[in-house]
Amino acid sequence: MNAAPLLEARGLVIRRGTRVTLDTLDLRVCAGSVYALLGGNGAGKTTTLNALLGFVPAAAGQALVDGIDATLDPQAARARLAYLPENVALYSYLTGIENLQYFCALSGLRITSGEAGALLESAGLAFEAHARRVGGYSKGMRQKVGLAIAKARRARAMLLDEPTSGLDPAAANEFARSVLAARDAGMAILMATHDLFNALQVADRIGILREGRLVAELDARDVAHEELERIYLRHASDAEETAS
CATH class of the missing domain: 1.10.8 (Helicase, Ruva Protein; domain 3)
Structure with a gap:
């Protein structure tokens, strides 16, 4: 029987005005695991974190922290989170x-x-x-x-927003070790990042967001850096063609 997730987006829709910034997002992060959320600027990575923090309300679906709906009870959700x-x-x-x-x-x-x-x-x-x-x-x-x-x-769960941005390789590697230690201590970690190498270094699961939709989800153990880069760039290219 699978463990209940500590972090979960369940059919999550976020709107800003008439624009849909997250479109029916489903993801799960259980205790003792790291989920890396990849995507370009405006893909919805930070919006996902803000929804779990209760900073932006769900238009539909749920953002759940240890079973608590972050839209309905944001203070209780944030009490269980480190950000x-x-x-x-x-x-x-x-x-x-x-x-x-x-x-x-x-x-x-x-x-x-x-x-x-x-x-x-x-x-x-x-x-x-x-x-x-x-x-x-x-x-x-x-x-x-x-x-x-x-x-x-x-905290039972942690949200990381571009944690390795601006770090030199040595510092990024040290930070990765700290994240893995937190994971091994039983924490559920959701990391929004542009850093494909860091994602492969620490993540158990990797999701790729494009225009608010989760367009790919991968097991980090089953993908090499070159393949992840190819998948990521393909979706980025698709997004640019759609925009044009």
């Missing part, structure tokens, strides 16, 4: 430890500096950076603080 945007917003004048303690406090969690340090270390942030002000952090280091915040909140 890592493309650019993690942290307080530049606070240290890594202080940022982590502050954001935990906003969620009603009190952690010691020692506990904060252990969480930052588990997210891959070097010890010598813990007590430095975040204003001097690279983007990759900020992403690690974001992952530490997600771990501290003990």
Whole structure:
């Protein structure tokens, strides 16, 4: 018997005015798995994340987080989620430890500096950076603080929006290891990305969105980079021909 998904779009339709931005989307992400959602700009990747966060209401269907309808009860849905945007917003004048303690406090969690340090270390942030002000952090280091915040909140599921955008190869590889560690700890992870290599590196399932529709879904173990690139470019080309 298959496990119930922690993240699910079920016949999900999102409209902005007269425009359909998600068209009858169906996808499932279970505990201990990573789903990479690929697509060009405007394909609907970020809209999918925003629907699960309850920021945009469903016109039809459901966006479900651990069985909770994010349109009907967005606060309860968000309470079960960790969200890592493309650019993690942290307080530049606070240290890594202080940022982590502050954001935990906003969620009603009190952690010691020692506990904060252990969480930052588990997210891959070097010890010598813990007590430095975040204003001097690279983007990759900020992403690690974001992952530490997600771990501290003990969220069951995590949404990642273009997490490797702007990272150098070494930082992207480190981030991939952190995502895999979160997956192995039982978290369900949905990642919106343009990065085909990163998708293959961390994902169990890969979906390709085009104009709000899921046009392909693949098992990452069964596809090589060249084949994924070919499939992705074919759908991108189809979208351009349709637009013209």
